[in-house]
Amino acid sequence: xxxxxxxxxxxAIDFVENPLYERIIFDISTKQYSIVEDFFNxxxxxxxxxxxxxxxxxxxxxxxxIGNRVHETIVKSIRGDVILWIDEHKNNTAEALFFNKINHLxxxxxxxxxxxxxxxxxxxxxxxxGTFYKRHIDTFENDxxxxxxxxxxxxxxxxKPENGGELVLYLDYNGIETEKVIYPxxxxxxxxxxxIIEHEVKPVNTQRLSITGWLKTR
Ligand code: OGA
Ligand code: MN
Numbered sequence: 001x002x003x004x005x006x007x008x009x010x011x012a013i014d015f016v017e018n019p020l021y022e023r024i025i026f027d028i029s030t031k032q033y034s035i036v037e038d039f040f041n042x043x044x045x046x047x048x049x050x051x052x053x054x055x056x057x058x059x060x061x062x063x064x065x066i067g068n069r070v071h072e073t074i075v076k077s078i079r080g081d082v083i084l085w086i087d088e089h090k091n092n093t094a095e096a097l098f099f100n101k102i103n104h105l106x107x108x109x110x111x112x113x114x115x116x117x118x119x120x121x122x123x124x125x126x127x128x129x130g131t132f133y134k135r136h137i138d139t140f141e142n143d144x145x146x147x148x149x150x151x152x153x154x155x156x157x158x159x160k161p162e163n164g165g166e167l168v169l170y171l172d173y174n175g176i177e178t179e180k181v182i183y184p185x186x187x188x189x190x191x192x193x194x195x196i197i198e199h200e201v202k203p204v205n206t207q208r209l210s211i212t213g214w215l216k217t218r
Contacts, residue, residue, distance in 0.1 A: 021108045024191060028148070032193045033169055035182060039189035040101070040152060047094035049154040049186075052084075052124045052209055060084050061126060067140065080131025081201075083123040086211070098122075098211065102150075106215060115217075117147065122213030127165060133201040135170065138194040138214065145216040146194040153184040154209040165204035169197050184208055 020036065027034030040048070055061065061082040065072035088099050102120065109115040127133075138149045151167065153159075161183050167190060169180040182190055192199070194214060201208075 018108055021105060021112075024105075025109070025113060028191065028193065031173075032171065032196055033180070034191045036189045036191075037185070038187045040098075040187045042157065042187065044094075044097060045154055045186045048098060048152075048211065049156075049209055051092055051094040052126065052154055052211075055084055055124065056082075056126055061124070064125070066136075077134075078136070079133040079201075081125045081127045081133060083125045083212075085121065085123045088120075088122075098152075102213075109215075115147065115215075117215045118218060119145065119216040120213060121216070122150075122211055125210045125212050127201065127204045127208040129204060129207060132165075132203040135168075135198055135200040137196075137198050144195060145218055146214040147217050148215040149190075149192050149194045149197075150213045150215065151190045152211045153186055153188050154211065155184055155186045157186060159183075159185055159206075163204065163206040163208070164202055165206075165208040166202045167199060168202060169199045171197065184210065 024034040024036065061084045063074050063076075064079050064081045064083045065074050066078055067073055086095055086098075088095070091099060102122075106117045106120065110117055139146050155163075165184050167182040167184065169182065169190075169192060171178045171180055182188075
């Protein structure tokens with residue numbers, strides 16, 4: 001009974017128009033990506049960074065592969081980051097906070113845009129000095145369920161552009177290609193269309209921290 005009542009409460013809250021989410025929806029529908037400078041505040045970022053580093057020091061991370069979980073290969077000349085998938089159901093405080101925000105956004109997208117996001121997957125990523133991720137697209141030949149890519153940066157407050165690791169989106173509007181260069185400042189979130197936007201991570205000069213994930217259909 002308690003759960004039923006809570007659901008009604010959440011539904012009522014979700015009817016209120018959310019200006020930030022509305023901007024994200026507008027951006028994605030007009031230019032296929034959206035950038036939010038302070039999706040996570042400094043306190044949230046610090047908790048998430050601490051959680052990432054704690055797991056990294058426990059040696060829980062593994063070399064990131066290309067291809068999906070069935071057809072994986074590790075090719076350092078394409079990507080050099082190490083990752084750890086996050087289990088929503090075995091989370092710590094920082095991860096619970098992260099998924100709360102994500103689920104709230106997904107609820108809004110599904111309700112207002114009928115996006116049909118049913119699944120999600122997220123991993124921590126750490127790019128050691130000297131690594132990069134060459135130009136690619138986030139969908140696989142044998143799996144097109146990834147709809148939106150989501151990247152959130154967990155770098156230190158004093159992150160500088162000279163540290164490298166820029167995310168570059170290769171945009172194609174009516175056959176005209178433009179590049180959008182995005183610096184991985186802490187708290188920033190980038191959301192883009194997984195099936196359309198080619199992108200790359202430029203070589204990093206300083207260890208670069210993030211959470212990357214996908215909102216998926218079916
Ligand atoms: C990825 C990716 C971008 C970034 O992990 O597929 O493109 O800025 N990440 O970390
Ligand atoms: Mn990618």
